[in-house]
Amino acid sequence: MRYVYALLTLAACSGGGDSSGDTVTQREPFVPITPIVDLTPTGTASYDGGISLGFIAPNGGGAVDMSGDLSLTIDFDNMDRAVTGAATGFSDDTGAYVGNLLVNTAALDDSTGGLDFVTNINGSLLTGTTNYLVLGQMRGEVLGASQEAASGNISGQVQERGVPAILTGQFQTARRP
Numbered sequence: 133m134r135y136v137y138a139l140l141t142l143a144a145c146s147g148g149g150d151s152s153g154d155t156v157t158q159r160e161p162f163v164p165i166t167p168i169v170d171l172t173p174t175g176t177a178s179y180d181g182g183i184s185l186g187f188i189a190p191n192g193g194g195a196v197d198m199s200g201d202l203s204l205t206i207d208f209d210n211m212d213r214a215v216t217g218a219a220t221g222f223s224d225d226t227g228a229y230v231g232n233l234l235v236n237t238a239a240l241d242d243s244t245g246g247l248d249f250v251t252n253i254n255g256s257l258l259t260g261t262t263n264y265l266v267l268g269q270m271r272g273e274v275l276g277a278s279q280e281a282a283s284g285n286i287s288g289q290v291q292e293r294g295v296p297a298i299l300t301g302q303f304q305t306a307r308r309p
Contacts (some may be wrong), residue, residue, distance in 0.1 A: 134216045136291065141168055145170050146227070149243050149257060150286065152292075156254075158284040171266050172277050173208045173247075173278075174208050175205045175207070175208055175209065176206065176210055177205070177206050177208070177279055177307050177308075178203070178204070178205050178206075178209065178307070179202075179203070179204040179205075179206065179217075179281070179282050179305035179306060179307050180201070180202070180203050180204075180231075180305055180306065180308060181201075181202050181281075181282075181283075181303065181304050181306055182199060182200070182201065182202060182303065182304030182305075183199065183201070183202040183219045183286070183301065183302070183303040183306060184197070184198070184199045184200075184301050184302055184303075185197075185198050185199075185200075185202050185222075185266070185286065185290075185299060185301040186198075186299070186300050186301060187277075187290045187297045187298060187299045187300070188297050188298075189262075189291065189292065189297065190291065190292040190293075190295035190297040191292050191293060191295055192247075193262075196224060196264075196290075197224055197225075198222045198223060198224040198229065199222065199223065199224075200215060200219050200220060200221045200222035200229075200233075200258075201219065201220055201221040202217065202218075202219045202235075202303050202305055203217050203218055203220075203305075204216070204217035204235060204305055205217060206240070206279070206282065208240070208275065208279075209244070210256070211239060211240045212239045213238075213239065214237075214238065214239060214240040214249065215235065215237065215238040215239075215240065215249045215251055215272075216235055216236070216237050216238075217234075217235035218231040218232050218233065218234055218235060219232060219233040219235070219303075220233075222257055224259075226259070227259060227260075228259070229257040229258060229259045229264075230257070230258045230259070231255060231256050231257040231258050232257075233253050233254060233255035233257070233268075234253070234254060234255055234257050235251055235252075235264055235270065236251050236252040236253070236254070237255050238250060238251030238270075240274070246273050246274070247273060247274035247279070248271075248272070248273045249270075249271075249272055249274075250269060250270070250271050250272075251269070252267075252268065252269055252270075253266065253268045253269065253286065253288075254266060254267055254268065262292065263278075263292070263293075264290045264291070264292055265290065265291040266288070266290055266299065267281070267289050267290075267291070267299075268286050268287065268288030268289075268299050268301070269286065269287055269288050270284055270285075270286050270303065271284050271285050271286075271287075272284025272303065278307075279307060280306065280307050281301075281302040281304065281305060281306050281307060282304075282305045282307075283302070283303060283305065284302070284303060285300075285301070285302050285303075286299065286300065286301035286302060286303065287299065287300060287301075
């Protein structure tokens with residue numbers, strides 16, 4: 133008898149409520165996920181602008197603050213060897229310098245969401261009888277949605293007859309049309 137009572141109790145509990153099965157909950161349709169496309173530019177671009185360098189003359193001279201012209205070429209199709217160029221036409225308040233600095237080939241790095249690069253800038257600059265050997269590094273980035281500019285900082289050293297001094301500087305260029 134106990135078993136019959138238990139079965140009747142379960143039967144009474146299981147069927148309750150109004151469940152016609154005709155009501156369907158409407159759901160929003162699935163929207164496909166579009167992957168973010170890497171918008172790394174293509175082709176080659178040329179940039180022109182200015183460069184400034186500063187240091188204390190290694191052999192007892194004073195502060196040297198010079199500026200010059202910088203030309204860069206960026207090959208967006210060759211990210212491993214993208215940035216090359218040269219700096220020329222240096223002068224300071226005492227006169228002009230003879231020589232140029234070469235920008236070695238640098239890779240473009242787009243892993244941080246921008247287009248960054250690090251490259252060497254080396255060469256020698258002569259004024260009168262003073263020759264400065266420049267051993268520097270440029271850290272820069274390509275700026276703008278259409279890569280309108282490239283700018284950054286310079287660090288390294290200058291040597292005069294083997295005596296080193298700390299080099300600092302900056303550069304800023306605009307894309308040629």
